[in-house]
Amino acid sequence: MATIHIDGKTYQVKEGRNLLETCLSLGLDLPYFCWHPALGSVGACRQCAVKTFRDEQDTKGRLVMSCMEPVKDQLRLSISDKEAAAFREQVIGWLMTNHPHDCAVCDEGGSCHLQDMTVMTGHSYRNYHFSKRTHKNQYLGPFLNHEMNRCIQCYRCVRFYKDFAGGKDMDVFAAHNHVYFGRHRDGILESEFSGNLAEVCPTGVFTDKTLKQHYTRKWDMTYAPSVCQGCGLGCNIIAGERYGSLRQITTRYNGAVNGYFLCDRGRYGYEFVNSSRRIKQAAVRALTGTDIGTAEVLQYVKDKLASGKVIGIGSPRASLESNFALQQLVGRPHFHLGMSDTEHDLTTLALKILRQGHVRTPSMQEAATADAVVILGEDLLNTAPMMALSVRQAVNRQPAQEAMNTTHVANWQDAAVREAMQDKHGPCFILNVQPTRLDELATVAYQTAPETIARIGFALARALGAPLAGINDLTDQEQQLVTQMAAALMNAARPLVIAGYGSACEGVLRAASNICEALHQHAKPSMLVLTTPECNSMGLEMLGGLRLDSAVDAVMNGEADTVIILENDLYRRLDKHAADNFFRRCKEVILIDHLYNATAEKATVLLPAGTFAESDGTMVNNEGRAQRFLQVYAPATTAIQESWRWLLQLGRVTNCERLRNMEFFDDVIHALTQQVRCFAGIEKLTPPADFRIAGQKIPREPHRYSGRTAMLANISVSEPKPPVDGDTPLSFTMEGYRGEPPSSVIPFFWWPGWNSVQSINKFQVEIGGSLHDGDPGKRLIEPGGNGQLTFFTDVPDHFVACAGHLQLVPLYHIYGSEELSVHTPGIAERMPAPYIMLSPEDARRYQVAEQHQLQVAVDGHPYTFMVKVNPALQRGMAGIPAGLPGTGIVNMPQMAKV
Amino acid sequence: MFSLLRSMWLVFLHMFHKRETYQYPEHKAPIPARWRGRIALTRDPDGGERCVGCYLCAAACPVDCISLQATEAEDGRRYPLFFRINFSRCIFCGFCEEACPTYAIQLLPDFEMAEYNRQNLVYEKEDLLINSQGKYPGYNYYRVAGMSIQGKDKGEAEHEEPPVDIKSLLP
């Protein structure tokens, strides 16, 4: 702790940080541009000038850039000093010399850091009377809009894109006042994290292109805290709505989960909410054409449920509450987790490892503190993109530490540290079936079959001292890799092992667990990340239920004839032919979902569910962290409601004892925590619906929300009563408590004078730390702790290529593999066409080349794909893009006949 | 006491003053050109819509009676997809006019908007748009702003240099 004096007031502050961070942490307003809490300082913009004084007698002082000055004990500084203030105003005047006169047509306006800082410094009149320098813009793909004239040369974009996220295709060009930030020529920005530029850029050079399609200012949206549905990591997001459609996703800072950033799938994959394929009315197939309402549909379903033998199929993309309500409605013995075979196996195993092992699974921000990384069978940028960003930070850990030790600079001295680091990376080993885009960071990147990866993992565990049988058939190269990895892991202080669903191989997960257990033997605080395929896979597994296979068997055997499917497209879980057979045998298929998909084609009753933006719910991410997402807006029609609410209504009409007396969200959560012990505590994730601050709810809309009395006036000039929210402590209007809400229910970040996302500073305990009353979310899984170390001994067999057959392995794509995000036009645009990836040997053997068509047969059904050749692929294997629309093959790995 | 009597006397004398009342509607008061009455959307000298859908009028409106949706035309100009003013709520304060960065929204000296049906007081863009530049003739936002639109590329606005060649290292 150091004592510093700011403008005559004395503060106790943390040592080792810079003055800018310190002032902002203390809640003081100090303008800045080039500094970013996650990117550190470079001292480029000269905006954060303050005056420091030698001692009490010193009245003259000297101007310093606060972001470049460390905290020292007994430091005296002044923010309000006249000269410092004049300097800052002058600087912003210079930065604005070429800024175009276009705030009115700029998408950043209203959430613009440059606007905020201009107002804060008091700069109001342009003193520069010469012409403005102009730039041409670039086409940067479907996600970002480029307007280079607005640039103020803070360099944050390249520092994020290149240095932080490892992008290759964006840089700074030209010299002096011509500097230009963009690509070397027009084209799509390749990085999976490009969308963050819209938030990182302090002005409107990079703006969200999907927002532009239905542009709304920040102050005009209805917001709610939400959780990303794109993958198993559960990044925190803020979703904004206007005129009944979802308009924008922005990062919701969570100091433990995603920090300041999001991946592009998460940021842009929201358009399915506005899709024209949404189910908007309850419908019964037998009664199509007749005008029936919700009540009649419920009556119909009631009759069918009473007469039929009912089973329920849950979903890993539905909330815990919805799955629980279905489980209660149909009864535990009839509840099936709607996961495909492989997914089910992998998730079950992952939960078992996390529960019984001794190794803690880290949050994403904890993972970023690792200093050695081993990735087994995961193409992280495509299966869990934000984890890849953590890995990027982790591999910089060791060289950054070295640089700090040798050059004696603080870690926030970004330019100095990077200069000292050069291209050095810490130990990182990536084993995968095909090269990944993270390989550039890897000490060694090795491509082989998943089974071999698992065997290498087992050998590594043994090399680390695990009591396992030796594996003798590794090649020399593999043997050497094992030795190298073992040495690196033993040297590391915080080793990190990552595996998961990407390999589709249980052996890889077991190997990862073994490695961590072995490290645990050496008392190393090792970390194990197991990725999960969907946003609530882990939660569904924890809730527990039967396999999807048994549901199919039950229907085939005639034990069941009426199926309630919750937010699930079975054509993504079962092979097409299996699913067709299944639906043929079902008498009634009641589907509760929001998009009209292949399963909806087969359903006899459709109940329109709310998407994440229209529902409240809880999800559990791969870390076992339960997180709550809250409803953003009331759906346009009353027919659309949360899945759990539909199920509660079905419970009411069928007099279901287990769902008695449940009406609101809190009731469901209460019952859930009572019935399933492992979810104890999730009732406290967000305050209950009757939570009030000063007698008021928390408003979802900013106080400047406009158009209340006109937005619906075209329908009727008499304004309707705003919807009432009985489920959450938030209100759907702009009326309510205006101060800072509890961290778990912050609908949007805004602070007086801080309209942009930079207002997050005001909500944190310290810059880059947790939110004021703790980061939201609750970890439900902690390592087993005592007892024997548990090692898996079942080493998978070596992969052997089989003549005339190909082993199909799933290849994941950030754009395309996820079911819902592909409804965003931009994501669909970047999605690959279905293909089959072969090794060159196989391509030769089957006499095909790139772009040729190849037909394979799975279970006797033919599938045709375009061929891609990848020299890194193991002979006898074929990569198939997983989950891509039009692929058709669902269960992988499996053998296919050529 | 005297002041009370004096004021009574002065008030009494008003009996002989001229009356200020205009016998509306038979006689109409002369209205200044900048009278803040009905709101209209004006056009720029080229005849294009001046409104760029920046939402500032809506944000400034104290009774929240303006609602719009911005969109972009093929030629790069922004315009409101719809622009609605609920005049049954409007208080004619003129804040929207002051907030407007493009001189699009202007208050006209017309206040006679009584309706028997309140619904008729909801004006859409078609009702608001007039074929005039209003009080600011000659102003064209896109000639000033740095956005490029069809027919006006980068560097062609007022006080702009032609776009720089970033490949050049000349000073």
Add this chain to the structure above:
Amino acid sequence: MSTGQYWLVIGGVLFVILNTAAGLIWLERRALALWQDRYGPNRAGPFGLFIVLADTIKLFFKEDWIPPFADKIVFVFAPAVVVASVLMSFTIIPFAPNVMVADLNIGLLFFLAMSSMGVYSIVLGGWASNNKYALLGAMRGASQMISYEVFMGLSLMGVVVLSGTFNLREIVEAQRGGWYILPQLIGFFIFLVAGIAETHRLPFDIPEAESELVAGFHSEYSGMKFGMFFIGEYMGITLISSMVVTLYFGGWLGPAFLPPVIWFVLKTFVFIMLFILLRASMPRPRYDQLMEYGWKILFPLSLLNLMVTAAIKLLL
């Protein structure tokens, strides 16, 4: 007077008073407008005279609403009290030598008694409304009226001392030699001020005080119940004007080219106009100023007036 004549007088007085009160609606609005450089009501009928009719019809057809939280019986009773008490006061006014309802020998005391009754309507109305503004207005009204009543009575005693009677007809007769306005200038002034306060007209409309108390004691009243308060106020103006004329300006006395009744009416209207002029020109004092003015200035002044009058009477 025969019984027929008697009933004729009663009917005539009632008719004239009620119509005057109603007509005052028009008169006040036109006069106020005149002094404020406006026209006032000029649309309905000639000179807007039918505004009276329109207003009456409006009042009758307005929803006569009793708030659910009000004390219903008292709520209905209160407006009746004000009209009744003022009408009773008119019984002793001598409009002309033979035109008066009751020639009481304690006429003046009867007037004081009846005008005191008016305070009940305000207190009861404010109380029954069960509304904080109404109650505040009622409390103000009660204290104001009770205070000003004290020296209203005292100021009249000067007249009684000079004329030696409480009978109003005799008081008028006693002024044949000269109106009491001259010897009783101070008494006249105090009575006028107290009278304004009694009718709680501007500038003493503190119980109503729109700018502070919504509408004071009658905030919750609507329709004809409000109309009763409304009419009661105008009748109060007429009553005080008539009393001023009777006591200080020689009542019906006047040169013979006009009949006595006309003289009385003319004089009364002058004072009614004075009431309206006051409203047009005076601001409302603060409540404490009003009480201070009453008790610290008017009360000693009225006592002094009485003593001096009595002393002079004794000495002469």
